[in-house]
Structures are given as C-alpha cells and as structure tokens.
Amino acid sequence: MYTSIVKNFVKKLIENEFQLSTTFHIETEKEKEVVVLLKGESPILYVVSLVNGSKINLQNYEIFMNEYLQYLQKSLKVYYCTNIIALTIVVGEFLEEMEYDKQQTKDFVMKQEFILEEHYSHTWWYLSEARKTIEMNKSQAKDILHIKQIALKSLEEKESCSLEEIVTQAKQKTMIKNDKIVVTWVLLFINCFLFFMMVLCGEKENYILSYGTEYHAIFNLHQYYRIFTYCFIHADIMHLIQNSVYLYFFGMRAELLYGKIQMLLLYFFAATGSSILSAYCNDVLAVGASGAIFGLIGAVFVYSYRNGKRNVGMNYSTLLLLVIVALLAGVLQKNVDYFGHLGGFLAGSLLSFMILQGEKPDRRREK
Secondary structure (H helix, E strand, O other): OHHHHHHHHHHHHHHOOOEEOOOOOEEEOOEEEEEEEEEEEOOEEEEEEEEEOOOOOHHHHHHHHHHHHHHHHOOHHHHOOOEEEEEEEEEEOOOOOOOOOHHHHHHHHHOOOOEEOOOEEEEEEEEEOOOOEEEOOOOOOOOOOOHHHHHHHOOOOOOOOOHHHHHHHHHHHHHHOOOOOOHHHHHHHHHHHHHHHHHHHOOHHHHHHHHOEOHHHHHHOOOOOHHHHHHHOOOOHHHHHHHHHHHHHHHHHHHHHHOHHHHHHHHHHHHHHHHHHHHHHOOOOEOOOHHHHHHHHHHHHHHHHHHOHHHOOOOHHHHHHHHHHHHHHHHHOOOOOHHHHHHHHHHHHHHHHHHHHHOOHHHOOOO
16 A cells, blocks of 8 residues: 555655655665655755655664755755755555554654754654544644645555656656746736836836826726736836845745635735725825735735744744834835735735635645
8 A cells, every 4th residue: 555655645746846866765675665755945945755664664764864864955055945844754554454563653753853953854744544644743843835635645546557657747747737836927027018018118107197006096086997907017127126026935935835826816805905005094106016915925924824834935933024024114114105015914914814714724735
C-alpha cells in the first residue's frame, strides 16, 4: 500500500511544481522507501519527504535528513532562497498485516517537537493509512502549502503506473498548464497597459477625472463604475511602480493561498471597500490599486494568523509589523489615501476570514 501512496503523493506534488530530489534517496528491494521533493518559492525552499515507517529506521533517517538539510543550506543560493521549511511525513498503520512495532513508529513521530533553527525549520507528521488521519506533536505546524490534503488524498486513490511513468506524465501535465501566478500577472499587465496608453494619448488627466473614486460622482451622479475603475488608474510612474511591486509580492501569495477565483474576489471586494471609505472620508479624487492591494495584504495576514506563521513564506509577526507600518505611513505622508488603504485592508481581511471560516483548511487551494 505504501508504494501506491508514494505514487499518488509524488504525482500530486509534481503537479504543484515540486521536483524529486536526485541527491537524497533511500531504497530497499528496489522500492523507494523515502522520497524527497523540493520546491523553491523565494525566499523559502520547501523540502517534503515521505517515509515508509515499516521499513526505515527513523533514528537513522533523522540523522540523514539533518545532514541533507545542512547540505541544502549551503546551496540555497542555487534556489534563490534564504530559508528552508522541511516536512517529513511518516506513513504507518497499514491496512495489511505488518511485522513491525506500529506504536513505536508513531511514538517516535509524536515525540518530535518542532525544530526552528536560524535558516530552517523541520516539521514531522504521522500518516495513518488504516485510520486515514494525520497526527503530529502539538508544537508542529498543522499544514504547509496544503500538503495535508494532498497526503490524505494519496490514501484514497490507486495508481497502476510505475513511479517513473508518473513523474514523466506529471511533468508533461505541468508543462502544458498555465503558470499558477496568472491573475496577478494579468492585473499587473492591465495597470501598466492603461497607464502607458493614457500617457501616450495625452489623456491621463481626463482618465483620472473620469474614472477616479469620488463621493459626488458615485453617490450623486450614480457613476458606480468608479468604485472599480479607479484601481486601474495611476497618477504617475512612481505610483505605478510602487503599487506593482506590492501587487506582485502579495498578489502572488494570495493567489497561491486562496486560488485564482477567490483572489479575484478578494481584490475587487477590497477595492470596493477602499473606494467607499475613501469617498465618504475624503473630499478629493482618488486613484490607484493600493486599496485593493491592502486587501490582499489583509488576506495573507489573516491566513497566516489562522494557519500558523510558516505557511505563507513570511513570519506572522513580520506581517503584523508590515501592516502597522504601512497603515501609519499613510497618515504621515502627503497625497496618500489613508482611508482607502484602511478600507481595503478591512474589507480584504473580513472576506478572507469568512472564506477561511466557511471552508475546511485543506480545501482552499484551487488548481
């Protein structure tokens, strides 16, 4: 049964842009009893391993893995990363009879406390094939990149192809798929295209006046389209560059964490909240994507708060500090729409909280 689990697990992780490690493997009787997969998502290198608890001496494996992580730390520049998040999943309690101490294997994993070093962390899970559950020490991360769902699904399906065939098929499937970071790139393209079109046509001021968010135009003249159009208009090139950097950084994370559709919902819901609060509290015309971006920041912040510090590639306390500094900066700087930022952040945080409350934690990623 372990072989089938490995095949399904490897297939799903490769489809999620992981790669099989070629420098670390343990085999017995021509079967892969340990598989290790890597995924570089700057600044984090994710290292995920699946271990056959009935065949592998876990104490020896722990030594091997520590040496491997030390080796990877010296090679982080190759992956354009600075930190490692490692996850070891030990598979045990098979349905068929096994001649090994199941309880001893489980106890070993359950005693493993979360390891957090300067440049890497290591999480241990115990996957029960018989009971279809994942257990871990209370100090361990509860989920990482939705791998918990992938591991549990690997128990349900049977795979007849060989591991080599699965790897080849999964890579081919990944190659023909669109890049997962699609929505973020589309939004960036629209913002840049509209800005340069306005400049080249000499219509920048007219576009700002016609599509910016403003109380009288929206609520008295009923030009409700301004609630959305303002977030695609930027005042100057620096305004565009600053928003583009933040949109890429937080849009990418929101899209991976919530999926494309929910990321779009978060973006435009935050844009709406930003526009309405800005129109009510300001007496000037406002443009720019920063309100919607603050909504994405709020969404990533809520996700990190609910699921743990180590699931978004950024420490939770760092995110909190970033939010506070960004909101305060809007108060201190001139020509910055503070109420737009605050409205977007509150709207994005609220919707993301509703999304995460309404769905099970391991069903929130859209492929």
